[in-house]
Amino acid sequence: MAVARPVDPLELETPSALGRWAAAAAEFCRQRPLGAIGAGAILFLFVVAALAPVISAYDPLAVHFDAMLARPSALHWLGTDAFGRDVLARLIYGSRTALLVGFGSAIVGAALGTILGVGSAYFGGRVDLYLQRLMDVFLSFPLIVLALALVAILGNSVPNVIAAITVPMVPRCALVIRASALSIREMPYVDAARAAGFGHARIILRHMLPNVMAPFLIMLTAFLGQAILLEASLSFLGLGVQEPTAAWGLMLRGAAVDFAEAAPWMAIFPGLAISFAVFAFNLFGDSLRDALDPKLRTQ
Amino acid sequence: MSRYLLMRFLLMFPTLLGVAVVIFVLIRVIPGDVVELRLAGDRGAVSEQVLNQERARFGLDKPVWQQFATWMWGLLRFDFGTSMWTGAPIGQEIKLRFALSFQVAVMATIVAVLLAIPLGVIAALKQDTWVDYTVRIFSIAGLACPSFWLGIVFILTLLVVFKWLPPMVYTPLWVNPWQNLQQLIWPALAVGYRYSAVATRMTRSAMLEVLREDYIRTARAKGLWQSLILSRHALKNAMLPVLTVIAVEFAFLIGGLVVTEQVFNLNGIGLLFVQAVAHRDYTLIQALTMLVAGFFIVVNFLMDIAYAWLDPRIRYR
Numbered sequence: 345m346a347v348a349r350p351v352d353p354l355e356l357e358t359p360s361a362l363g364r365w366a367a368a369a370a371e372f373c374r375q376r377p378l379g380a381i382g383a384g385a386i387l388f389l390f391v392v393a394a395l396a397p398v399i400s401a402y403d404p405l406a407v408h409f410d411a412m413l414a415r416p417s418a419l420h421w422l423g424t425d426a427f428g429r430d431v432l433a434r435l436i437y438g439s440r441t442a443l444l445v446g447f448g449s450a451i452v453g454a455a456l457g458t459i460l461g462v463g464s465a466y467f468g469g470r471v472d473l474y475l476q477r478l479m480d481v482f483l484s485f486p487l488i489v490l491a492l493a494l495v496a497i498l499g500n501s502v503p504n505v506i507a508a509i510t511v512p513m514v515p516r517c518a519l520v521i522r523a524s525a526l527s528i529r530e531m532p533y534v535d536a537a538r539a540a541g542f543g544h545a546r547i548i549l550r551h552m553l554p555n556v557m558a559p560f561l562i563m564l565t566a567f568l569g570q571a572i573l574l575e576a577s578l579s580f581l582g583l584g585v586q587e588p589t590a591a592w593g594l595m596l597r598g599a600a601v602d603f604a605e606a607a608p609w610m611a612i613f614p615g616l617a618i619s620f621a622v623f624a625f626n627l628f629g630d631s632l633r634d635a636l637d638p639k640l641r642t643q
Numbered sequence: 644m645s646r647y648l649l650m651r652f653l654l655m656f657p658t659l660l661g662v663a664v665v666i667f668v669l670i671r672v673i674p675g676d677v678v679e680l681r682l683a684g685d686r687g688a689v690s691e692q693v694l695n696q697e698r699a700r701f702g703l704d705k706p707v708w709q710q711f712a713t714w715m716w717g718l719l720r721f722d723f724g725t726s727m728w729t730g731a732p733i734g735q736e737i738k739l740r741f742a743l744s745f746q747v748a749v750m751a752t753i754v755a756v757l758l759a760i761p762l763g764v765i766a767a768l769k770q771d772t773w774v775d776y777t778v779r780i781f782s783i784a785g786l787a788c789p790s791f792w793l794g795i796v797f798i799l800t801l802l803v804v805f806k807w808l809p810p811m812v813y814t815p816l817w818v819n820p821w822q823n824l825q826q827l828i829w830p831a832l833a834v835g836y837r838y839s840a841v842a843t844r845m846t847r848s849a850m851l852e853v854l855r856e857d858y859i860r861t862a863r864a865k866g867l868w869q870s871l872i873l874s875r876h877a878l879k880n881a882m883l884p885v886l887t888v889i890a891v892e893f894a895f896l897i898g899g900l901v902v903t904e905q906v907f908n909l910n911g912i913g914l915l916f917v918q919a920v921a922h923r924d925y926t927l928i929q930a931l932t933m934l935v936a937g938f939f940i941v942v943n944f945l946m947d948i949a950y951a952w953l954d955p956r957i958r959y960r
Contacts, residue, residue: 378776481661484936486898489916493932496920497669573789577902580791581917593789601795601906605802612799615792623787630783 372635379631385624393439402430404437404590413607423609425595431609435617437590442621445502445575445585449509450567456510457517458560462552464518465525466544476522479515487512491574495583505584509574517563524559528552558636565629569622576618592618648948655944662936663718667711670925678703701727701926714929723930728922733930736915743813744904744911746823747830748896754835755842756889762839763846763885764878770851778843785840790899793833794906801829811908830907834899838892845888849881856880883954887946894942897935 373380392399402420408428416423422431464475482490494508528534529552537547578584579593587594595614603610678697698704701724702713717724723733766778801807809829814822853859854877862872900913912931919927 378779477657477661480658481665484658484662484939485932486895486935486939488898488901489932489935492901492916492920493666493669493928496923496925496928497672569787573787576789577791580789580902581905581920583917583920596792596795605799608799608803611792611795615789615795618789618792619784619787622789623784626783626786 372631376631376635379628379635382624382627382629382631385620386628389439389443389621389624392436393443396436396440400430400433400436402433404429404433405588406430406433413603413610415607416609422613423607425607425610426603431595431613434590434595435592435613438592438595438614438617439621441502441585441589441591442572442575442618445506445509446568446572446621446625448506449513449571449575450564452506453510453513453567453571454517454560454564457514457519457563458521458553458556460514461518461521461523462525462548462556465522465529466548466552468529472522475518479518482512482515483519485512487570487574488577491578492581492583495578500578500583500586502585502589505575505578508578509571513567513571517560517567520559520563521556525552525556528555531555562629562633562636565625565632569625569629572625573618573622592621647951651944651947655940658940659937662940663715663933664711666929666932666936667714670929671707701725718933723934724926726919726924726927728919728924728927733927736927737912737930737934740911740915742815743827743909744897744900744913746816747827747834747900747903747909747911748893750827750831751835751838751896751899752889752893754831755838755892758835758839759842759846759889760878760885763843764850764873766843766847767850767854768873775847778847782840782843785836785843788837789902790833790837791902791906793836794830794903797829797833798906809907813910826907827909830900830903830909833906834896834903837899838896841892842885842888846881846885849884850877853877853881883950886949886953890942890946890949894939897938 498504576593904913
């Protein structure tokens with residue numbers, strides 16, 4: 345029954361997907377040790393976030409009025425904050441917020457950007473022109489300014505914060521994806537698919553999208569670090585995730601600054617956690633970019 | 644050349660108009676309206692009469708196109724309307740704070756350039772050695788460190804190690820330069836470090852590219868001093884992309900200031916913006932986002948002019 349159907353080149357490939365991935369990962373680790381360190385750190389963050397209830401000795405929301413602003417000790421490894429909440433527990437649970445917001449906005453932002461970028465490149469002409477002008481407009485706003493304006497409009501619950509961080513990322517991703525999709529559109533296999541009578545949707549989904557995977561992954565990892573940083577900034581300003589949720593940026597707000605001299609642990613550790621997470625994603629993303637696309641290396 | 648500049652100049656306006664439309668629409672798609680949202684947030688029930696009064700005060704009772712026309716006409720005359728929170732003219736509020744933010748921005752740029760260019764050049768010269776790796780880690784760390792946290796760490800270090808705090812009250816540069824610099828150097832360092840990260844990496848990769856060019860080999864072959872090759876031949880040609888990055892980052896610097904001014908308690912544009920969002924002062928948010936985006940577009944335009952001036956290939960196209 346499938347005899348008369350035009351053969352899709354993708355269906356001819358019969359790789360053992362898992363084996364290929366493992367080989368690629370091993371190669372990546374060998375050639376780019378810095379990237380491997382980043383990947384290890386990301387894995388560590390995931391484990392911490394997943395096992396938070398197991399690792400953490402305290403409830404991150406539990407208030408201990410008998411141990412307010414306690415120094416780091418055997419009881420509270422990283423001390424407690426102004427409400428007597430365990431700093432380590434809040435750091436551990438904060439990783440969940442960071443990863444949730446980071447992945448939520450980076451994946452949605454990069455996916456929407458990819459769709460817009462590929463669509464813009466594929467259809468070309470008017471569609472491309474108008475979309476590009478619209479992107480130009482959105483690119484004129486600094487990330488945090490647009491995110492803050494959106495928070496002001498949407499209000500600041502976690503999903504809204506994710507949305508506010510996602511929107512400014514879309515045009516940045518679309519720009520990069522469009523550039524690489526433009527060259528793919530000229531490839532013979534796209535012409536062939538068109539000649540074979542495939543519809544737009546199929547050509548875009550099966551022939552264009554798989555070939556912009558490299559820039560997509562690059563943008564995704566780049567956005568992850570940025571999104572975590574942006575969430576921390578918004579929360580630090582009191583306009584992101586709200587108390588009493590455990591979030592790193594929020595831990596640096598208010599009391600952490602006021603008591604900086606008396607209780608420096610409150611100000612130092614959350615900042616280290618943010619830097620660690622963003623550093624890990626950037627390190628990994630940087631090496632991934634070098635590995636996947638040498639042309640983009642200068643950016 | 645003049646044709647190119649004219650085209651580039653005219654192209655600025657559709658983008659500016661687009662930015663204005665986007666901001667205008669965003670503020671008006673809120674369910675309910677801004678007056679209702681703001682007043683309801685403050686104190687439970689507000690009578691319909693008060694709401695209408697407020698709407699009339701900000702011209703929100705007029706048809707949308709008329710509101711837009713009024714806003715546009717105001718923007719053309721640099722009249723940004725009045726703040727919903729303080730009731731003061733927005734132009735006034737911004738003017739009070741502009742000098743401070745601009746000074747921090749310029750100082751941060753200087754910090755960034757002083758860090759980025761030497762580091763980038765050294766990293767390129769010592770490619771794939773420990774020097775290169777150290778610079779790379781230093782710059783990736785700059786992107787990872789939140790500038791507000793860096794600010795907190797600076798304050799903490801000064802306090803604990805030197806038992807000294809930067810002055811907390813702003814003194815304009817022309818009143819007491821020493822006092823002014825003592826206060827503003829810290830936020831400039833915190834913002835400048837992050838800012839330098841991107842520029843360092845750009846300097847490194849641009850240098851790497853230029854160092855492989857034939858004319859560098861020729862210069863070496865004729866026995867020119869290394870320092871002369873670097874400054875005259877390599878750096879000059881590598882500077883164009885670096886300049887772009889610095890200009891783009893400068894235009895977006897307000898983003899870094901938004902959080903840093905909060906830490907250092909600096910009453911600048913960034914703090915004003917955060918307060919506007921916290922108070923849901925929509926007229927102020929509208930004006931400030933427009934200003935920031937407009938600034939970016941104008942800096943981009945100036946950048947293109949500078950490009951054309953620096954690069955003859957563009958000039959004679």
